[in-house]
Every structure is written in C-alpha cells, then in structure tokens.
Amino acid sequence: xxxxxxIFAALTALLLAYAFYxxxxxxxxxxxxxxxxxxxxxxxxxxxxxxxxxxxNLVASIIYLVRRNAKADAVxxxxxxxxxxxxxxxxVTGPIWARPVWGIWWTWDIRLTTTLVLWLIYVSYLVxxxxxxxxxxxxxxxxxxxxxxxxxxxxxxxIWFFRTQHPQPVIGGGGSIDPRMLHVLLINWLAFSxxxxxxxxxxxxxxxxxxxxxxxxxxxSLLGDTVPSSQSAPVKLPPEKTQSSMGPx
Amino acid sequence: MSSLSSITLATLTxxxxxxxxxxxxxxxxxxxxxxxxxxxxxxxDPNAEESRQIVGGLIWVAFLFAAVVxxxxxxxxxxxxxxxxxxxxxxxxxNALFMAKVLGNFILVSLLESLMAxxxxxxxxxxxxxxAWQLIPVAMLGTWALVVNGTFFAAMSLRTRSREIMLPLLxxxxxxxxxxxxxxxxxxxxxxxxxxxxWIVLLLTYDVVFTTACLALFETVLQAE
Amino acid sequence: MxxxxxxxxxxxxxxxxxxxxxxxxxxxxxxxxxxxNDLGK
Numbered sequence: 001x002x003x004x005x006x007i008f009a010a011l012t013a014l015l016l017a018y019a020f021y022x023x024x025x026x027x028x029x030x031x032x033x034x035x036x037x038x039x040x041x042x043x044x045x046x047x048x049x050x051x052x053x054x055x056x057n058l059v060a061s062i063i064y065l066v067r068r069n070a071k072a073d074a075v076x077x078x079x080x081x082x083x084x085x086x087x088x089x090x091x092v093t094g095p096i097w098a099r100p101v102w103g104i105w106w107t108w109d110i111r112l113t114t115t116l117v118l119w120l121i122y123v124s125y126l127v128x129x130x131x132x133x134x135x136x137x138x139x140x141x142x143x144x145x146x147x148x149x150x151x152x153x154x155x156x157x158x159i160w161f162f163r164t165q166h167p168q169p170v171i172g173g174g175g176s177i178d179p180r181m182l183h184v185l186l187i188n189w190l191a192f193s194x195x196x197x198x199x200x201x202x203x204x205x206x207x208x209x210x211x212x213x214x215x216x217x218x219x220x221s222l223l224g225d226t227v228p229s230s231q232s233a234p235v236k237l238p239p240e241k242t243q244s245s246m247g248p249x
Numbered sequence: 250m251s252s253l254s255s256i257t258l259a260t261l262t263x264x265x266x267x268x269x270x271x272x273x274x275x276x277x278x279x280x281x282x283x284x285x286x287x288x289x290x291x292x293x294d295p296n297a298e299e300s301r302q303i304v305g306g307l308i309w310v311a312f313l314f315a316a317v318v319x320x321x322x323x324x325x326x327x328x329x330x331x332x333x334x335x336x337x338x339x340x341x342x343x344n345a346l347f348m349a350k351v352l353g354n355f356i357l358v359s360l361l362e363s364l365m366a367x368x369x370x371x372x373x374x375x376x377x378x379x380x381a382w383q384l385i386p387v388a389m390l391g392t393w394a395l396v397v398n399g400t401f402f403a404a405m406s407l408r409t410r411s412r413e414i415m416l417p418l419l420x421x422x423x424x425x426x427x428x429x430x431x432x433x434x435x436x437x438x439x440x441x442x443x444x445x446x447x448w449i450v451l452l453l454t455y456d457v458v459f460t461t462a463c464l465a466l467f468e469t470v471l472q473a474e
Numbered sequence: 475m476x477x478x479x480x481x482x483x484x485x486x487x488x489x490x491x492x493x494x495x496x497x498x499x500x501x502x503x504x505x506x507x508x509x510x511n512d513l514g515k
Contacts, residue, residue, distance in 0.1 A: 036478075036481050065469065089488050089491050096483050097480070117425050133409070143469055144419065147466075206503060
C-alpha cells in the first residue's frame with residue numbers, strides 16, 4: 001500500500017501530459033473561436049471536478065452530522081479546499097476565454113455567476129474553519145455546508161430569472177459537440193479528476209497528521225504540567241503507528 | 250407546544266425590554282443607515298429616473314449592513330454571566346430560544362426600515378410607478394430572510410476568533426439570492442416595468458427553506474461548545 | 475494570431491494555481507515534520 005501513492009502520482013502525471021497533448025495537438029480546431037477554444041479542455045473539466053468535490057463535501061458533512069465521524073469531517077474539509085482550488089481555476093480561465101471570444105472579461109452569465117457564488121460560499125466555509133477555535137468547529141462547518149448547498153438552487157433560479165430579463169452576450173455552444181472534441185474533453189476530465197484525487201489524498205494525510213500532532217501536543221502540555229521532567233513514552237508519536245492508522249491507502 | 254410559545258414570548262419580551270432600556274442597537278443602526286443614505290446620495294447624485302433604478306440596491310445594502318449591527322449583539326449579550334450556558338442546560342427547547350431571537354431582530358430591523366424608508370423617499374425624490382403596496386410584503390419577506398440566517402450565523406460565529414467580522418463573512422454569501430430578489434423586486438415596483446411576482450415567490454421559497462433548515466440545525470449549533 | 479496568447483495565459487494560470495497550492499501543501503508538511511520532531515524528543 002505504501003507504494004500506491006508514487007505509482008498513482010506517476011500515472012496521474014502521465015495522464016495529464018497525454019491529456020495536454022490531446023488538447024493542444026489532437027483536438028480539432030474550432031471554426032469560429034480558433035485556438036482559444038482549447039481553454040475549454042481545462043476550464044470545463046475543472047468545473048466538473050470542482051462541483052463533484054463540493055458534492056463530496058456535502059455528503060461528508062451530512063455523514064458527520066449524523067454519525068459524528070471524525071474521518072467524514074476530514075474528508076469534508078479536504079473536499080472543500082481542493083474544490084475551491086479547482087473552482088478558482090474555473091474562475092480564472094473563464095474570463096481569459098471570454099475576453100478574446102466575446103470581447104469582455106466577465107459577464108453575469110448564469111453559469112459564471114453560479115460558480116462565483118459557489119466559490120464565495122465555500123471560501124466562507126474555509127474561513128469559518130480557520131477562525132473557529134473550539135473543538136466544535138466540525139459541527140459548525142458541517143451545518144454551514146448543508147446551508148450552503150441549500151443555497152445553490154436558489155442562486156441558480158435567481159440568476160436564471162435575472163438573465164432572462166436582461167440582454168446578454170450570446171454564449172457559444174448549445175449545439176452538438178464534435179465527437180473528437182468530446183473524446184479529448186473526457187480524457188482531460190479523467191486527468192483532472194485524478195489530479196484532484198491525488199491532491200485530496202495528500203491533503204487528507206496532512207489533515208490527519210496535523211490532528212494527531214495537535215492531540216499529542218495537547219497531551220504533552222497536559223502531562224508536562226504534572227510531571228515536568230518526565231522524558232518517558234506517553235507523549236511520543238511513533239511515526240509508523242500514525243501512518244498505519246490514517247489515510248485512505 | 251404552549252410551553253414552546255410561552256418560552257419564546259418570555260425571551261422575546263426580555264430582549265425587547267433590554268433594548269428599550271438601552272436603545273443601543275436601534276440608535277446605532279439608525280445613525281449607520283443615515284450615514285449610508287447621505288454618502289450614497291453624494292457619490293451618485295442621481296435624477297428621479299436613475300434613482301428608481303438604483304435605490305432598490307442602495308436601500309437594501311444599507312439595511313443589510315445595519316442589520317449586521319443588531320445581529321452581532323444578539324448572542325453576545327447572552328455570553329456575559331454565562332446566560333447562554335444556562336440556556337444550554339435548561340430543558341427549554343432550543344428552537345424556542347431561536348425563534349425569540351429571530352422575532353426580536355425582525356422587530357428591530359422592521360422598525361429601522363419603517364423609520365428609514367421615508368427618508369430614502371425624500372432624499373431620492375422617489376415615487377413608485379408600480380403597485381407600491383407590494384413593497385410591504387417584499388420588505389417583510391426580505392427582512393425575515395436576512396434575520397433568520399443572520400441570527401443563525403451569529404450563533405455560529407460566537408465561538409470564532411473575531412466574531413464581529415465572521416458574521417458578515419458567513420451571512421453575505423448565503424444571502425446573495427435573497428438580496429438579489431429584494432433588490433430586483435424593489436426596482437421593478439419602483440420603476441413599474443413588469444411584475445415582481447417571481448421575486449416575491451423566490452423570497453418566500455428562500456424564507457421557507459432557510460427557516461426550516463435553521464430550526465432543524467439550531468440545536469446542533471447551540472450545543473456546540 | 476493574437477488569441478493564442480490567451481490560450482497560453484489560461485494554461486499557465488491553471489498550472490500556476492495548482493503549483494501554488496502544492497507549494498502550500500509542501501510548506502505545511504515541513505512545519506508538521508518539525509512539530510513531530512519536537513514531539514519525538
């Protein structure tokens with residue numbers, strides 16, 4: 001199991017390189033947009049991955065609220081953080097695509113705006129986790145995740161209606177997609193999902209180890225008060241032991 | 250059920266009496282939104298038609314920021330002398346307490362709005378071209394939306410490091426659809442182009458969804474210590 | 475063609491963001507290692 005991580009990392013890197021090759025050289029040139037359209041192969045897979053991760057966050061939060069399972073909470077925080085990362089990629093590549101195609105950096109289009117609001121909600125989730133210092137942070141964060149998820153359909157409807165009232169630039173697409181393009185898109189999605197999984201894996205290990213260390217530190221300061229000169233075992237953190245008890249390996 | 254409403258009522262009267270004696274929250278909110286009105290009218294200097302288009306946004310942003318003042322002190326007051334811990338261990342249902350706080354804030358913010366709205370009308374030369382009575386349900390539903398979530402998030406941010414800042418950070422992202430509905434409904438009613446029905450329905454949905462969710466989850470938040 | 479610049483910009487931005495995140499993870503790991511060593515003593 002220890003070897004699984006480097007193998008998977010190498011596979012992901014290969015897949016990403018292959019997906020990059022496909023996106024730049026294999027995928028056919030789009031007729032109206034030209035080469036810029038190739039941003040699509042990074043933009044859309046990142047968006048799908050981000051939404052998937054936010055969904056994972058919601059499920060993990062609900063599991064935490066029901067079962068009070070510390071692992072579910074760790075999964076929730078990891079999914080939210082990596083999800084925000086991918087969402088950031090979406091929000092950065094989106095305007096870079098929009099500028100040459102529509103001539104504007106940003107439009108309050110339904111998908112863009114919903115993604116932005118989603119990003120804001122999950123950033124506030126991460127801020128809450130950062131600022132909250134009690135041991136009850138997981139509970140509060142899980143509650144916020146549920147409320148945030150409830151907000152998404154409402155955001156979607158409000159922007160949908162707002163947009164139908166106001167004129168907007170015509171969004172490309174809507175028609176059928178070239179099967180070769182779809183193929184490249186799916187490969188890129190696979191590659192980025194693997195990258196997301198890899199990042200989550202690393203981040204999960206980090207989260208888990210940090211919690212262990214925090215516990216050990218608390219224990220040490222507790223014991224240090226009563227037995228000041230004790231050099232003995234209880235506060236030791238044997239590295240093999242923590243590694244075996246953690247992680248999705 | 251009767252005990253639930255009587256506990257709600259008792260807590261509500263206590264809060265109103267406290268506020269009535271000090272008038273801290275209402276005074277600071279009033280002054281704050283007055284400042285917003287003045288600063289906005291300096292920075293935009295709109296004519297009557299422009300006012301109708303933008304004032305929906307201005308008025309609700311002003312009330313949103315002012316409401317945060319009241320919301321922040323909702324629970325902070327109970328932290329002194331461990332009143333909140335007493336609530337926690339008491340057999341009174343958590344939701345009774347929550348509803349009392351929500352109603353208290355609702356009354357406070359509504360009072361602010363009814364005092365400030367005429368001022369907005371005067372400063373911006375407003376006269377509604379649409380059905381003006383619809384502004385009342387919009388205001389009530391909108392205020393409820395802000396206050397229900399605000400009270401909930403204020404309770405959540407109690408345990409955080411800088412809770413005064415934390416509340417808007419949590420409240421504003423979630424409130425985006427509600428704020429948009431209020432602003433759009435107000436704009437449509439004032440300028441008289443189209444019907445505001447969709448936005449009122451959306452606000453109502455928002456209120457129902459979040460009131461239910463907050464009531465279902467408040468127990469968890471209150472017990473989080 | 476001018477628009478190719480935007481393509482480069484988008485791809486570079488994507489990897490920059492991921493790179494920064496990985497960098498932050500590495501930093502956090504280092505700090506953790508230090509803390510673990512302190513505890514081990």
